[in-house]
Amino acid sequence: MTRKSSLDGIESAPRWIVVFLGAYLIVHLLALYLWNMVGQAFPVQGTSGGTSALSVTAMAAVELWLCVLVLRSFPAGAPLRRAWMLITFAAAAQAVSGGLAQLLGSNWLLNPLMWGGHARTGLIEQIRRGALIAGGPVQLALLAAGMLAALRVLRKFGFWVRPSAADWAVCGIIYVLTLFRFGEAGAASLAGRPIGVEDWISLAGLPVLCVLFLEAMLLRQSVVHMGNGLISRCWVAFMCGIFLMGAGELALWVIPHYWHAWPLDMIASLIRFPTAAVFALAPACQVAAQRRAIKPASDGSEDLATGVPALAR
Amino acid sequence: MHPRIATLIAFCDAEAGASRSRRIASHLAKCEKCRNRLGRIERERDELSARAAAPASDVRPGLAAVLAAITAWQEGRNGAAASELRARLRWQMGTYFGSPAALAVEGPGIPAEEMFGKASEMLEVFLGPEAAEALRDDVFRGLDWAEPAGEICR
Structure with missing residues:
Protein backbone atom coordinates (compact mmCIF):
# COMPACT_ATOMS: atom_id res chain seq x y z
CA MET A 1 0.00 0.00 0.00
CA THR A 2 1.39 3.32 -1.04
CA ARG A 3 -1.66 5.47 -0.33
CA LYS A 4 -0.87 8.06 2.27
CA SER A 5 -2.80 11.10 3.29
CA SER A 6 -0.73 14.27 3.05
CA LEU A 7 -3.08 16.11 5.42
CA ASP A 8 -3.28 13.70 8.31
CA GLY A 9 -4.51 16.35 10.73
CA ILE A 10 -7.50 17.30 8.63
CA GLU A 11 -9.29 14.12 9.64
CA SER A 12 -9.72 15.59 13.09
CA ALA A 13 -11.21 18.85 11.74
CA PRO A 14 -14.72 18.03 13.07
CA ARG A 15 -13.28 17.49 16.54
CA TRP A 16 -11.38 20.79 16.42
CA ILE A 17 -14.48 22.69 15.31
CA VAL A 18 -16.51 21.20 18.15
CA VAL A 19 -13.75 22.09 20.65
CA PHE A 20 -13.65 25.71 19.39
CA LEU A 21 -17.41 25.91 19.51
CA GLY A 22 -17.47 24.57 23.06
CA ALA A 23 -14.79 27.03 24.21
CA TYR A 24 -16.57 29.92 22.50
CA LEU A 25 -19.89 29.07 24.12
CA ILE A 26 -18.32 28.63 27.57
CA VAL A 27 -16.55 32.01 27.39
CA HIS A 28 -19.64 33.81 26.11
CA LEU A 29 -22.01 32.23 28.59
CA LEU A 30 -19.56 32.97 31.40
CA ALA A 31 -19.38 36.61 30.28
CA LEU A 32 -23.18 36.78 30.19
CA TYR A 33 -23.38 35.19 33.64
CA LEU A 34 -20.86 37.65 35.12
CA TRP A 35 -22.63 40.55 33.44
CA ASN A 36 -25.90 39.44 34.99
CA MET A 37 -24.26 38.79 38.39
CA VAL A 38 -22.86 42.31 38.68
CA GLY A 39 -26.25 43.77 37.88
CA GLN A 40 -25.48 44.58 34.23
CA ALA A 41 -23.07 47.24 35.41
CA PHE A 42 -20.79 47.15 32.37
CA PRO A 43 -21.67 47.17 28.67
CA VAL A 44 -21.36 43.90 26.85
CA GLN A 45 -19.51 44.26 23.55
CA GLY A 46 -20.91 42.83 20.38
CA THR A 47 -21.00 43.44 16.67
CA SER A 48 -23.53 45.90 15.43
CA GLY A 49 -25.52 46.50 12.34
CA GLY A 50 -25.98 42.84 11.54
CA THR A 51 -22.45 42.36 10.22
CA SER A 52 -20.64 39.15 11.01
CA ALA A 53 -18.19 39.09 13.89
CA LEU A 54 -14.56 38.25 13.23
CA SER A 55 -15.02 34.81 14.79
CA VAL A 56 -17.95 34.09 12.47
CA THR A 57 -15.95 35.28 9.46
CA ALA A 58 -13.01 33.10 10.47
CA MET A 59 -15.30 30.09 10.78
CA ALA A 60 -16.82 30.90 7.38
CA ALA A 61 -13.29 30.97 5.94
CA VAL A 62 -12.62 27.55 7.48
CA GLU A 63 -15.86 26.29 5.96
CA LEU A 64 -14.87 27.69 2.57
CA TRP A 65 -11.47 25.97 2.71
CA LEU A 66 -13.04 22.64 3.66
CA CYS A 67 -15.69 23.02 0.95
CA VAL A 68 -12.96 23.60 -1.65
CA LEU A 69 -11.24 20.40 -0.48
CA VAL A 70 -14.48 18.46 -0.85
CA LEU A 71 -15.24 20.04 -4.22
CA ARG A 72 -11.83 19.02 -5.55
CA SER A 73 -12.54 15.40 -4.69
CA PHE A 74 -15.55 15.32 -7.02
CA PRO A 75 -14.52 15.42 -10.70
CA ALA A 76 -16.57 17.11 -13.41
CA GLY A 77 -19.72 15.11 -14.08
CA ALA A 78 -19.90 13.59 -10.59
CA PRO A 79 -23.52 13.70 -9.33
CA LEU A 80 -22.69 15.61 -6.13
CA ARG A 81 -20.26 18.08 -7.71
CA ARG A 82 -23.02 20.55 -8.56
CA ALA A 83 -24.32 20.43 -4.99
CA TRP A 84 -20.88 20.95 -3.49
CA MET A 85 -20.09 23.73 -5.95
CA LEU A 86 -23.18 25.67 -4.87
CA ILE A 87 -22.42 24.98 -1.19
CA THR A 88 -18.87 26.25 -1.77
CA PHE A 89 -20.23 29.41 -3.41
CA ALA A 90 -22.52 29.89 -0.41
CA ALA A 91 -19.55 29.52 1.94
CA ALA A 92 -17.56 31.94 -0.22
CA ALA A 93 -20.40 34.47 -0.10
CA GLN A 94 -20.44 34.23 3.70
CA ALA A 95 -16.65 34.52 4.02
CA VAL A 96 -16.33 37.38 1.52
CA SER A 97 -19.26 39.16 3.15
CA GLY A 98 -17.65 38.89 6.58
CA GLY A 99 -14.25 39.94 5.27
CA LEU A 100 -15.62 42.95 3.40
CA ALA A 101 -17.78 44.03 6.33
CA GLN A 102 -14.90 43.71 8.78
CA LEU A 103 -12.15 45.21 6.63
CA LEU A 104 -13.78 47.82 4.39
CA GLY A 105 -17.30 48.17 5.76
CA SER A 106 -16.42 49.36 9.27
CA ASN A 107 -15.27 52.68 10.58
CA TRP A 108 -11.99 51.58 12.08
CA LEU A 109 -8.40 52.69 11.79
CA LEU A 110 -7.14 49.84 9.58
CA ASN A 111 -9.82 50.46 6.93
CA PRO A 112 -7.96 51.98 3.92
CA LEU A 113 -11.10 53.94 3.02
CA MET A 114 -10.69 55.84 6.28
CA TRP A 115 -7.16 56.95 5.45
CA GLY A 116 -6.09 60.19 3.82
CA GLY A 117 -7.73 62.66 6.10
CA HIS A 118 -11.34 62.25 4.91
CA ALA A 119 -13.37 59.08 5.33
CA ARG A 120 -15.35 57.94 2.31
CA THR A 121 -18.39 57.10 4.40
CA GLY A 122 -20.70 56.66 1.39
CA LEU A 123 -18.48 53.98 -0.12
CA ILE A 124 -18.02 52.31 3.26
CA GLU A 125 -21.80 52.16 3.70
CA GLN A 126 -22.25 50.72 0.20
CA ILE A 127 -19.65 48.04 0.88
CA ARG A 128 -21.34 47.19 4.14
CA ARG A 129 -24.71 46.83 2.42
CA GLY A 130 -23.16 44.73 -0.33
CA ALA A 131 -21.60 42.52 2.32
CA LEU A 132 -24.97 42.16 4.04
CA ILE A 133 -26.63 41.13 0.77
CA ALA A 134 -23.85 38.64 -0.01
CA GLY A 135 -23.95 37.14 3.48
CA GLY A 136 -27.75 37.18 3.61
CA PRO A 137 -30.11 36.46 0.71
CA VAL A 138 -27.32 35.51 -1.75
CA GLN A 139 -25.75 33.01 0.62
CA LEU A 140 -29.15 31.55 1.51
CA ALA A 141 -30.16 31.22 -2.15
CA LEU A 142 -26.90 29.46 -3.05
CA LEU A 143 -27.26 27.14 -0.07
CA ALA A 144 -30.87 26.37 -1.00
CA ALA A 145 -29.82 25.52 -4.56
CA GLY A 146 -27.00 23.32 -3.23
CA MET A 147 -29.34 21.48 -0.88
CA LEU A 148 -31.81 20.94 -3.70
CA ALA A 149 -29.07 19.38 -5.84
CA ALA A 150 -28.02 17.16 -2.93
CA LEU A 151 -31.61 16.11 -2.28
CA ARG A 152 -31.97 15.05 -5.91
CA VAL A 153 -28.97 12.74 -5.55
CA LEU A 154 -30.32 11.36 -2.27
CA ARG A 155 -33.65 10.74 -3.97
CA LYS A 156 -31.92 8.81 -6.76
CA PHE A 157 -30.53 6.39 -4.19
CA GLY A 158 -33.85 5.92 -2.42
CA PHE A 159 -33.14 8.18 0.57
CA TRP A 160 -36.23 10.22 0.01
CA VAL A 161 -39.29 10.45 2.17
CA ARG A 162 -42.08 13.01 2.14
CA PRO A 163 -42.08 15.47 5.05
CA SER A 164 -44.06 14.34 8.08
CA ALA A 165 -46.64 16.42 9.97
CA ALA A 166 -43.96 17.31 12.54
CA ASP A 167 -41.70 18.58 9.73
CA TRP A 168 -44.49 20.76 8.38
CA ALA A 169 -45.15 22.04 11.91
CA VAL A 170 -41.48 23.06 12.36
CA CYS A 171 -41.50 24.68 8.92
CA GLY A 172 -44.74 26.41 9.89
CA ILE A 173 -42.97 28.29 12.70
CA ILE A 174 -40.61 29.89 10.19
CA TYR A 175 -43.45 30.56 7.75
CA VAL A 176 -45.40 32.32 10.53
CA LEU A 177 -42.28 34.29 11.50
CA THR A 178 -41.88 35.36 7.87
CA LEU A 179 -45.49 36.47 7.70
CA PHE A 180 -45.14 38.42 10.97
CA ARG A 181 -41.95 40.10 9.77
CA PHE A 182 -43.52 41.11 6.46
CA GLY A 183 -46.66 42.20 8.31
CA GLU A 184 -44.60 44.38 10.64
CA ALA A 185 -42.71 45.89 7.74
CA GLY A 186 -45.95 46.56 5.88
CA ALA A 187 -47.55 48.14 8.95
CA ALA A 188 -44.49 50.31 9.55
CA SER A 189 -44.49 51.37 5.92
CA LEU A 190 -48.19 52.29 6.05
CA ALA A 191 -47.64 54.20 9.29
CA GLY A 192 -44.91 56.19 7.59
CA ARG A 193 -42.10 54.84 9.74
CA PRO A 194 -38.86 54.34 7.79
CA ILE A 195 -37.58 50.77 7.34
CA GLY A 196 -33.81 50.41 7.36
CA VAL A 197 -31.88 48.85 4.50
CA GLU A 198 -30.66 46.16 6.86
CA ASP A 199 -34.26 45.22 7.62
CA TRP A 200 -35.11 45.05 3.93
CA ILE A 201 -32.10 42.80 3.29
CA SER A 202 -33.10 40.62 6.23
CA LEU A 203 -36.68 40.42 4.91
CA ALA A 204 -35.43 39.45 1.45
CA GLY A 205 -33.69 36.43 2.94
CA LEU A 206 -36.74 35.14 4.82
CA PRO A 207 -38.62 33.52 1.87
CA VAL A 208 -35.38 31.71 0.94
CA LEU A 209 -35.05 30.62 4.56
CA CYS A 210 -38.53 29.11 4.32
CA VAL A 211 -37.43 27.04 1.31
CA LEU A 212 -34.23 26.09 3.12
CA PHE A 213 -36.20 24.96 6.15
CA LEU A 214 -38.35 22.66 4.04
CA GLU A 215 -35.19 21.27 2.44
CA ALA A 216 -33.68 20.76 5.89
CA MET A 217 -36.71 18.72 6.92
CA LEU A 218 -36.44 16.61 3.75
CA LEU A 219 -32.74 16.20 4.50
CA ARG A 220 -33.63 15.05 8.00
CA GLN A 221 -35.96 12.37 6.66
CA SER A 222 -33.34 11.26 4.13
CA VAL A 223 -30.67 10.99 6.80
CA VAL A 224 -32.99 9.00 9.05
CA HIS A 225 -33.31 6.47 6.21
CA MET A 226 -29.58 6.53 5.59
CA GLY A 227 -28.35 5.97 9.14
CA ASN A 228 -25.71 7.42 11.40
CA GLY A 229 -22.64 6.99 9.22
CA LEU A 230 -19.72 9.29 8.46
CA ILE A 231 -21.33 10.61 5.27
CA SER A 232 -24.70 11.02 6.97
CA ARG A 233 -23.10 13.26 9.61
CA CYS A 234 -22.18 15.77 6.92
CA TRP A 235 -25.82 16.14 5.86
CA VAL A 236 -26.98 16.15 9.48
CA ALA A 237 -24.63 19.10 10.06
CA PHE A 238 -26.18 21.00 7.15
CA MET A 239 -29.64 20.25 8.51
CA CYS A 240 -28.63 21.48 12.00
CA GLY A 241 -27.02 24.60 10.51
CA ILE A 242 -30.22 25.52 8.69
CA PHE A 243 -32.26 24.80 11.81
CA LEU A 244 -29.96 27.02 13.91
CA MET A 245 -30.21 29.73 11.29
CA GLY A 246 -34.00 29.69 11.53
CA ALA A 247 -33.94 29.45 15.31
CA GLY A 248 -31.57 32.43 15.39
CA GLU A 249 -33.87 34.51 13.19
CA LEU A 250 -36.76 33.64 15.48
CA ALA A 251 -34.81 34.42 18.66
CA LEU A 252 -33.52 37.74 17.32
CA TRP A 253 -37.07 38.73 16.46
CA VAL A 254 -38.70 37.54 19.68
CA ILE A 255 -36.12 38.82 22.22
CA PRO A 256 -36.43 42.58 21.45
CA HIS A 257 -40.20 42.25 21.70
CA TYR A 258 -40.29 40.66 25.15
CA TRP A 259 -36.89 41.08 26.86
CA HIS A 260 -35.70 44.62 26.23
CA ALA A 261 -32.85 44.44 28.72
CA TRP A 262 -31.11 41.50 27.09
CA PRO A 263 -27.89 42.35 25.20
CA LEU A 264 -29.06 41.59 21.68
CA ASP A 265 -25.65 41.88 20.00
CA MET A 266 -24.18 39.40 22.43
CA ILE A 267 -27.05 37.00 21.86
CA ALA A 268 -26.71 37.47 18.10
CA SER A 269 -23.05 36.50 18.24
CA LEU A 270 -24.00 33.56 20.49
CA ILE A 271 -26.32 32.34 17.75
CA ARG A 272 -24.25 33.21 14.69
CA PHE A 273 -21.00 31.55 15.70
CA PRO A 274 -22.57 28.15 16.49
CA THR A 275 -24.45 28.37 13.18
CA ALA A 276 -21.21 29.09 11.30
CA ALA A 277 -19.44 26.31 13.22
CA VAL A 278 -22.14 23.77 12.44
CA PHE A 279 -22.03 24.73 8.76
CA ALA A 280 -18.24 24.29 8.82
CA LEU A 281 -18.75 20.93 10.48
CA ALA A 282 -20.55 19.63 7.39
CA PRO A 283 -17.64 19.73 4.92
CA ALA A 284 -15.30 18.79 7.79
CA CYS A 285 -17.26 15.53 8.28
CA GLN A 286 -17.18 14.89 4.53
CA VAL A 287 -13.41 15.48 4.37
CA ALA A 288 -12.92 13.25 7.43
CA ALA A 289 -14.91 10.44 5.79
CA GLN A 290 -12.95 10.78 2.55
CA ARG A 291 -9.58 10.82 4.32
CA ARG A 292 -10.51 7.82 6.38
CA ALA A 293 -11.39 5.91 3.22
CA ILE A 294 -8.18 6.87 1.45
CA LYS A 295 -5.95 6.21 4.45
CA PRO A 296 -4.30 2.76 4.30
CA ALA A 297 -6.07 0.27 6.54
CA SER A 298 -2.78 -0.69 8.17
CA ASP A 299 -2.43 2.81 9.60
CA GLY A 300 -5.43 2.53 11.86
CA SER A 301 -6.55 0.15 14.51
CA GLU A 302 -9.15 -1.26 12.14
CA ASP A 303 -8.16 -4.14 9.99
CA LEU A 304 -10.35 -4.08 6.91
CA ALA A 305 -8.72 -7.21 5.55
CA THR A 306 -10.61 -9.16 8.16
CA GLY A 307 -13.84 -7.52 7.28
CA VAL A 308 -14.73 -5.81 10.57
CA PRO A 309 -12.92 -3.46 12.89
CA ALA A 310 -10.90 -5.01 15.66
CA LEU A 311 -13.18 -3.64 18.37
CA ALA A 312 -16.33 -5.01 16.71
CA ARG A 313 -15.02 -8.52 16.34
CA MET B 1 -7.99 -79.72 -43.18
CA HIS B 2 -8.94 -76.84 -40.85
CA PRO B 3 -8.49 -73.25 -42.18
CA ARG B 4 -5.83 -71.06 -40.48
CA ILE B 5 -6.71 -68.20 -38.14
CA ALA B 6 -5.69 -65.59 -40.72
CA THR B 7 -8.02 -67.26 -43.29
CA LEU B 8 -10.90 -67.21 -40.78
CA ILE B 9 -10.23 -63.54 -40.00
CA ALA B 10 -10.27 -62.73 -43.73
CA PHE B 11 -13.54 -64.72 -44.06
CA CYS B 12 -14.96 -62.85 -41.11
CA ASP B 13 -14.03 -59.52 -42.70
CA ALA B 14 -15.45 -60.66 -46.09
CA GLU B 15 -12.00 -60.37 -47.62
CA ALA B 16 -11.38 -64.05 -48.46
CA GLY B 17 -12.79 -64.01 -51.97
CA ALA B 18 -15.92 -65.79 -53.34
CA SER B 19 -14.63 -69.34 -54.08
CA ARG B 20 -12.52 -69.42 -50.92
CA SER B 21 -15.40 -68.19 -48.84
CA ARG B 22 -17.66 -70.95 -50.23
CA ARG B 23 -15.07 -73.62 -49.25
CA ILE B 24 -14.69 -72.17 -45.75
CA ALA B 25 -18.45 -71.97 -45.34
CA SER B 26 -18.89 -75.65 -46.33
CA HIS B 27 -16.14 -76.59 -43.86
CA LEU B 28 -17.66 -74.56 -41.08
CA ALA B 29 -20.97 -76.33 -41.63
CA LYS B 30 -19.27 -79.64 -40.81
CA CYS B 31 -16.60 -78.53 -38.23
CA GLU B 32 -17.74 -77.36 -34.77
CA LYS B 33 -14.19 -76.51 -33.64
CA CYS B 34 -13.76 -74.05 -36.52
CA ARG B 35 -17.19 -72.57 -35.85
CA ASN B 36 -16.11 -71.94 -32.27
CA ARG B 37 -12.84 -70.30 -33.44
CA LEU B 38 -14.81 -68.11 -35.85
CA GLY B 39 -17.19 -67.17 -33.06
CA ARG B 40 -14.27 -66.14 -30.86
CA ILE B 41 -12.78 -64.05 -33.69
CA GLU B 42 -16.09 -62.27 -34.23
CA ARG B 43 -16.46 -61.47 -30.51
CA GLU B 44 -12.93 -60.09 -30.35
CA ARG B 45 -13.55 -57.99 -33.44
CA ASP B 46 -16.73 -56.59 -31.95
CA GLU B 47 -14.96 -55.76 -28.68
CA LEU B 48 -12.18 -53.99 -30.55
CA SER B 49 -14.71 -52.03 -32.56
CA ALA B 50 -16.52 -51.06 -29.39
CA ARG B 51 -13.27 -49.95 -27.74
CA ALA B 52 -12.31 -47.94 -30.79
CA ALA B 53 -15.61 -46.10 -30.65
CA ALA B 54 -15.52 -45.64 -26.86
CA PRO B 55 -13.14 -42.61 -26.48
CA ALA B 56 -15.45 -40.28 -28.43
CA SER B 57 -18.42 -41.01 -26.17
CA ASP B 58 -16.61 -41.51 -22.84
Missing part, protein backbone atom coordinates in the same frame (compact mmCIF):
# COMPACT_ATOMS: atom_id res chain seq x y z
CA VAL B 59 -14.26 -38.51 -22.77
CA ARG B 60 -17.10 -35.96 -22.78
CA PRO B 61 -18.78 -37.18 -19.61
CA GLY B 62 -15.33 -37.48 -18.05
CA LEU B 63 -14.39 -33.88 -18.89
CA ALA B 64 -17.79 -32.68 -17.74
CA ALA B 65 -17.24 -34.51 -14.47
CA VAL B 66 -13.82 -32.88 -14.05
CA LEU B 67 -15.27 -29.38 -14.81
CA ALA B 68 -18.17 -29.99 -12.45
CA ALA B 69 -15.71 -30.95 -9.74
CA ILE B 70 -13.66 -27.78 -10.37
CA THR B 71 -16.84 -25.63 -10.31
CA ALA B 72 -18.00 -27.25 -7.09
CA TRP B 73 -14.61 -26.63 -5.52
CA GLN B 74 -14.59 -23.00 -6.66
CA GLU B 75 -18.17 -22.46 -5.55
CA GLY B 76 -17.32 -23.79 -2.15
CA ARG B 77 -14.33 -21.48 -1.99
CA ASN B 78 -16.28 -18.53 -3.47
CA GLY B 79 -19.15 -19.20 -1.10
CA ALA B 80 -16.85 -18.49 1.83
CA ALA B 81 -15.32 -15.53 0.00
CA ALA B 82 -18.78 -14.17 -0.90
CA SER B 83 -19.81 -14.39 2.72
CA GLU B 84 -16.67 -12.50 3.74
CA LEU B 85 -17.25 -9.95 0.97
CA ARG B 86 -20.80 -9.38 2.21
CA ALA B 87 -19.54 -8.84 5.75
CA ARG B 88 -16.97 -6.32 4.59
CA LEU B 89 -19.45 -4.44 2.41
CA ARG B 90 -21.97 -4.42 5.24
CA TRP B 91 -19.35 -2.93 7.53
CA GLN B 92 -18.30 -0.30 4.97
CA MET B 93 -21.87 0.73 4.29
CA GLY B 94 -22.62 0.85 8.00
CA THR B 95 -19.54 2.96 8.69
CA TYR B 96 -20.01 5.46 5.89
CA PHE B 97 -23.81 5.60 5.58
CA GLY B 98 -25.40 3.77 8.47
CA SER B 99 -27.14 0.49 9.24
CA PRO B 100 -30.40 1.26 7.36
CA ALA B 101 -28.43 1.99 4.17
CA ALA B 102 -26.42 -1.21 4.66
CA LEU B 103 -29.63 -3.21 4.99
CA ALA B 104 -31.12 -1.51 1.92
CA VAL B 105 -28.09 -2.43 -0.20
CA GLU B 106 -27.87 -6.01 1.05
CA GLY B 107 -31.48 -7.01 0.48
CA PRO B 108 -32.72 -10.60 0.54
CA GLY B 109 -31.19 -12.94 -2.03
CA ILE B 110 -28.91 -10.37 -3.63
CA PRO B 111 -25.65 -11.97 -4.84
CA ALA B 112 -22.40 -10.62 -3.37
CA GLU B 113 -21.36 -9.25 -6.77
CA GLU B 114 -24.57 -7.21 -7.07
CA MET B 115 -24.24 -5.96 -3.52
CA PHE B 116 -20.67 -4.92 -4.29
CA GLY B 117 -21.85 -3.05 -7.40
CA LYS B 118 -24.52 -1.14 -5.49
CA ALA B 119 -22.25 -0.28 -2.56
CA SER B 120 -19.47 0.75 -4.90
CA GLU B 121 -21.75 3.11 -6.82
CA MET B 122 -23.07 4.72 -3.65
CA LEU B 123 -19.61 5.20 -2.19
CA GLU B 124 -18.37 6.71 -5.43
CA VAL B 125 -21.27 9.16 -5.60
CA PHE B 126 -21.10 10.29 -1.97
CA LEU B 127 -17.35 10.06 -1.28
CA GLY B 128 -15.82 10.69 -4.70
CA PRO B 129 -13.96 8.31 -7.01
CA GLU B 130 -10.62 8.33 -5.18
CA ALA B 131 -12.06 7.35 -1.82
CA ALA B 132 -14.38 4.79 -3.44
CA GLU B 133 -11.44 3.23 -5.27
CA ALA B 134 -9.53 2.94 -2.01
CA LEU B 135 -12.53 1.27 -0.36
CA ARG B 136 -12.86 -1.15 -3.28
CA ASP B 137 -9.22 -2.11 -2.81
CA ASP B 138 -9.80 -2.60 0.89
CA VAL B 139 -12.86 -4.77 0.47
CA PHE B 140 -11.02 -7.25 -1.76
CA ARG B 141 -7.73 -7.23 0.12
CA GLY B 142 -6.71 -10.74 1.15
CA LEU B 143 -9.97 -12.20 -0.15
CA ASP B 144 -9.70 -15.67 -1.81
CA TRP B 145 -11.97 -14.86 -4.72
CA ALA B 146 -11.95 -16.87 -7.98
CA GLU B 147 -13.76 -16.52 -11.29
CA PRO B 148 -16.36 -19.23 -12.05
CA ALA B 149 -14.98 -22.34 -13.86
CA GLY B 150 -16.93 -21.51 -17.01
CA GLU B 151 -15.27 -18.09 -17.15
CA ILE B 152 -11.82 -19.64 -16.79
CA CYS B 153 -12.49 -22.14 -19.58
CA ARG B 154 -13.74 -19.48 -21.97
